[in-house]
Amino acid sequence: MNDNNLSELLVNTEEEENKVEEKITHQYQRKFSLKHRISECKKIREKYPDRIPVIIEKSSTNSGRIPDLDKHKFLVPSDITIGQFMYVLRQRIKIPSKVGMFLFINNKMLSTSTLIGGVYEEEKNIDDFLYIVFSGENTFG
Numbered sequence: 351m352n353d354n355n356l357s358e359l360l361v362n363t364e365e366e367e368n369k370v371e372e373k374i375t376h377q378y379q380r381k382f383s384l385k386h387r388i389s390e391c392k393k394i395r396e397k398y399p400d401r402i403p404v405i406i407e408k409s410s411t412n413s414g415r416i417p418d419l420d421k422h423k424f425l426v427p428s429d430i431t432i433g434q435f436m437y438v439l440r441q442r443i444k445i446p447s448k449v450g451m452f453l454f455i456n457n458k459m460l461s462t463s464t465l466i467g468g469v470y471e472e473e474k475n476i477d478d479f480l481y482i483v484f485s486g487e488n489t490f491g
Contacts, residue, residue: 376481378405378422387477394425395478401425402470402480406439409454409485416445416486428467432460445486454483 374380379387394403404424408416419442426435432453440451452459455473470480 376405376407376483378407378479378481379475379477384477387479391478398425400428402428402466403478404435404466404480404482406482406484409483411485416449416451416484417443419443426466428465428470430466431462432464432466432469433462435466436462439484449486452485452487454485455480 382390391403394401402425404426405422406419406424407422408418419439436451436453439453445451455469458473460469466480474480
């Protein structure tokens with residue numbers, strides 16, 4: 351085996367190791383390539399290291415009780431709770447108090463007292479964004 355064959359073998363091995371299988375769960379992932387999202391998140395994290403980059407979308411199975419958000423990307427302080435973030439979203443959407451709002455991360459509903467920084471470390475995607483789905487339901491009548 352000559353040096354050229356060996357270097358080709360090493361390059362092919364590195365490419366195979368770098369291939370990552372991503373589960374597409376959000377429209378944002380379909381709209382932008384993985385490479386684009388990784389570079390975008392890297393720029394955001396360098397500029398705002400104390401913030402969590404979040405992509406939030408309305409659930410496709412939502413009962414229609416909650417309108418869609420005007421924007422889907424948020425920079426969230428790492429020391430706020432899921433409940434505080436939910437309050438910000440409720441204010442932004444302007445939904446009545448009788449409509450319950452639920453946030454899901456990787457198909458899991460988290461406690462409102464959980465810090466978003468801890469959730470980010472455990473649940474972030476391979477592109478380093480935290481993907482959240484929200485849904486609403488008429489809870490009090």
